[in-house]
Amino acid sequence: MRSSLHYLIILFFLISTNVFSQNKTESLPFAQSLNYGKSVAVFGGSVSVIPESDSAKTMWKKSLGLTITNYGVPGAGFSSLQGKSIQKQVDEAGVFDIYILWASTNDYTNKRAVGSYTDYTELDGYDKKKLTTQAGGINYCIKKIYEKNPHATIYFFTSSKAFNDQGGYDPLFAQGMNRYVELQKQICSLHGIPVLDQFTWGGYNVYNKHLYYTDAIHMNALGYKKLGELQVSFLAFP
Numbered sequence: 001m002r003s004s005l006h007y008l009i010i011l012f013f014l015i016s017t018n019v020f021s022q023n024k025t026e027s028l029p030f031a032q033s034l035n036y037g038k039s040v041a042v043f044g045g046s047v048s049v050i051p052e053s054d055s056a057k058t059m060w061k062k063s064l065g066l067t068i069t070n071y072g073v074p075g076a077g078f079s080s081l082q083g084k085s086i087q088k089q090v091d092e093a094g095v096f097d098i099y100i101l102w103a104s105t106n107d108y109t110n111k112r113a114v115g116s117y118t119d120y121t122e123l124d125g126y127d128k129k130k131l132t133t134q135a136g137g138i139n140y141c142i143k144k145i146y147e148k149n150p151h152a153t154i155y156f157f158t159s160s161k162a163f164n165d166q167g168g169y170d171p172l173f174a175q176g177m178n179r180y181v182e183l184q185k186q187i188c189s190l191h192g193i194p195v196l197d198q199f200t201w202g203g204y205n206v207y208n209k210h211l212y213y214t215d216a217i218h219m220n221a222l223g224y225k226k227l228g229e230l231q232v233s234f235l236a237f238p
Contacts, residue, residue: 134183142154
């Protein structure tokens, strides 16, 4: 009886050890994701590239094994009038597996035209005058990426909330940033591009902004860690 029990204990130990070993080497948290181990280019304004944003990107690397190249420039927006625009950033990029268009708040805070979801598309004959609008800039970036890499995967991160005025965080404020965010989502819907709605799902508000923001627009390391959890889940299984 003792011999049988002893044998069962040993067998259980061996099975448990083997399962643990397999899990450790083969079952990393998001290893089954189709995006695991891919190369990624990131475009945007300061929110996509400031040092604090590494809190989020480090999570991308650890969880998904992504290789990340940053093209973001502080002050940039999608409008051709806004800093070193995201259009210019995309122009300079090479070939990657994944391209992330990370919307800033700059088009909103600098009052660039929102535009229409058809700006600079086949629906308006690729009217270059529309490249000054946020919409025209987004459509330009998407078209340019597919010209560089027809097999590219594109993801879009919407603008996050800003707290420099009511329009930066209130989704019902008539002239607020939500107009820009909604158009970002419309354009992505037109082109079949998955969207992470950071404005809605980021979890930031007037009650907790002091924990997660360094100023009205930029998050601290803890804020990016909070956002990074959302981004990892999205990138793993969009």
